[in-house]
Amino acid sequence: MFNDVPLLSLIIWVPVIGGIACMFAGDDRKATRARCIALLTAFINLLLCVPLYLNFDKTTANMQFVENVDWIAKFGVHYHLGVDGISILMVILSTITTFLVVIASWRPIKKNVAQYMAAFLIMQGMMVGVFESLDSILFYVFWEGMLIPMYLCIGMWGGARRTYASIKFFLYTFLGSALMLIALLYLRTKTNNFDIVGFYAVKLTMTEQVTIFIAFLLAFAVKIPMWPVHTWLPDAHTEAPAGGSVVLAALMLKMGIYGILRFSMPITPDASSHLSGLMIVLSLIAIVYIAIVAIGQTDMKRLIAYSSVAHMGFTTLACFVIYKIIAKTGDVHDAYLTLEGGMVQMLSHAFSTGAMFLGVGVLYERLHSREISSFGGVAHKMPMFAAFFMLFALANVGLPGTSGFVGEFLIILGSFKANYVITLFAATTLVLSAVYTLWMYKRIFFGKVETAGVESMRDLEMPEYSVFAILALLVIFIGVYPNALLSVFHTSIGHLLELSTTSKL
């Protein structure tokens, strides 16, 4: 019955229209109205994902729910949407995250509520658009378009240095994406349209591939972010409001990885293989060096931001280590597992880090401080919250039974087939992430209650409680039964692997 309904378009445009409706909901005296519209929109969107998931055919790697109409005929740009096993999960992830963010922002945001909700809903539409686009210009439009609401979100509701952080965020990501546009225009001269899947079949020389790969890499490396272009992230994360940080960590960073999977690897497989050594080194630097940097942070949000960079290093490692595995053992199966590990790691990171940012938001709302040192003994006052936070901290560390374990384990296992040195460095994350996460946890939650501020803190209230409960369930569910995810993207990853390892020279 859902064959005639343009589901993918609805998932993009319902939140955008809801966001515009929010904008006109009125000023802060009518804040509840804006909140209700936002919640309703986010909920409808979540409901739309149900038929999407149920009607999704897991046995094929083809694009499904395809919509394709001319958009700008003169340029050969189409409004072309579709999902495969990889993107459908990202779409569902985005809708869940936005839904949770709307609930979590119910109380903390008091200024310009209508515009805040509007920004988030519009951002949601744009992000879903990124994951659903099969036309590269459409992809680019959504990719850049979401910068506008994010820029406003950091700048209007952010912390003390919000102006600096927002402009840095915008210019950094804008700069990264510029060369991607040229690469797309160049690729277009080969196929005469901007169809992403069409690009997969284009034959390219090594020089062309390397140039295009680097142009893409700049765009995606900034978004992921990879060392050394990660410096915008700690600033943006720290200054953004809690909801903004969640969207940044859970979704925006994933767009970078998604870009590598959708563009870099299949379009320029030989360059990816050729440069995989460099990419692995960059990933390892992120994993080891950034983790050490995280230990030294005194600001909770900064610490989690650095931990994000380190964890994303893991996923980029997964993407590029497959070339080494295949070169060494020729065993596609190991590469397969590693890449799937990367996917799981990516999704797991969204939940655990997102939840931790929300947790910091809860603490910030009560004490108006992000410094670790202003807390201590919070567990006495907020036992429920402490329990939840422990779970997310452990997921972040990668404890078996939580979602964090599955991905890291698969990647470490796979990297061993490539080179044990890589494994050695990658595995340090197990120690280092435990150090910074648990040490932070200890300083915030354990010990005696020493300040009057902490004394006055109240435990979780209803909206916060429900958000954390949902996230906790998801984290444990993925940890215990990762097959729920694996089965969805298994076929698509296989197809991707085939494309990414077939030479185009």
Added chain:
Amino acid sequence: MNFTPPDFLPAIGEMFTLGMICVVMLAYLFFDKANRGITYFLAQITLLGAAIIAISLYGHPTEITFDGSFVLDSKSLLLKIFILLSSVFVLMYTRTYIRDNEIAHGEFYLLVLFSVLGMEVLVSAYSFLTLYLGLEIFSLPLYAMIALRHNRPVCQEAAMKYFLMGAIASGFLLYGMSLVYGACASLNIQEIVSMMTISAATQPMMLTVGLVFIAAGALFKLGVAPFHMWVPDVYEGAPNAMALFIATAPKLAGFALLLRLLVETMPALFPQWDYLLIAVAVLSMAVGNIIAIAQDNIKRMLAYSSIANMGYMLLGLIAGTPRGYGSAMFYIIIYVVMSLGAFGIITLLSRKGFELEKIDDFKGLNARNPWLALMMLLIMFSMAGVPPSVGFFAKVGVLESLVRADIVWLPAVALVFAIIGAYYYLRVVKVMYFDEPLEKTPVILESFDSQLAISINGLAVFFLGLFPTALIELCQKAFSA
């Protein structure tokens, strides 16, 4: 000798404008002070009427009349339509401003109409003589217009500067034209084109020098670096309402000038002027985008932004293909729509005795009038070329035509400058949205038509971004025949 009257149909729009100008002038003289508001409506009727004529002529086969000195083609009609419509918006925006600041409105409307007439003639001109005629008819009222606020010395200075610079540009242009005339023995574009290949062989030096002077004159008028010095000074010195007019329709006319003189008259010299334009375009993008960062005055900032934008527009001409010319036309039209909105808001926010000039005057606009702030936000992001606004597609258009013409380095350079440029547009958004307002009083637009104008203008930027196809097709079609 037989006298056959020329076909007047192609010039019917211009004749209508001229006739109505006389009506407006008489109405202004004969109505007493209380009823002089009528000139506003008459002026609007003139512009709208001429626009309707231009629209109904659209699709008319290309026709050259008046002994080969006047042309009716889809390029000129398209440009005319946008010149007229943008002038309609200019009048809507400036109405309150003119009234509040007690500027002699009859004179202002007449000058606008005369200038528009000149632009109409210019875009349809097909010989050097008509081109020059149109150019002067449209420029002279602009100089006078700036000086209308005679109690402000800064306006007088700007008017003087504009006049002198304009005169120099005209001088360049005339000198260049005389050299080309010397080489080709005709002022008529059609005849020059047919003579060009022969004279390029016999008189290469003369033609090249003529080309350089002609290009310099036209680029002067467009305000492209290194001929840009007057732009920021004039924008800054001109009263906001006049700056609004100068920053919009004349750009379209300047584009037409460049198009007729270089693209249509001298296709044989393409390699020469291509190099010239590359240098000028890169310089413009660099100068415009970098210097704009340092500006505190919003009008100066927009002036440098216009210099940069003209550089981007030139990229389309550099591609040297019909596709590129079409993209350049699309770019300039979109630029005018955006510039109209930006200066429109500046004019609307200026009150009696208060000229909005500093970027800081926008502080906290979101708290004072969220709708205006939203419109300005759309326009700023569009100017920065951030999708999904139409400014993005304008940039993609010119860049795409370059990549198609196998020039890949230039788009990369252009994009780097675009990113530098994004900073100062972001700054305006930052000031409006992130900063606390200097005064808490909400901004209320009194007149309905200005509110309508800015809403249409801002939303046009947004919706053209979602559905740019129709306009792109129109621009491309103008060059494909």
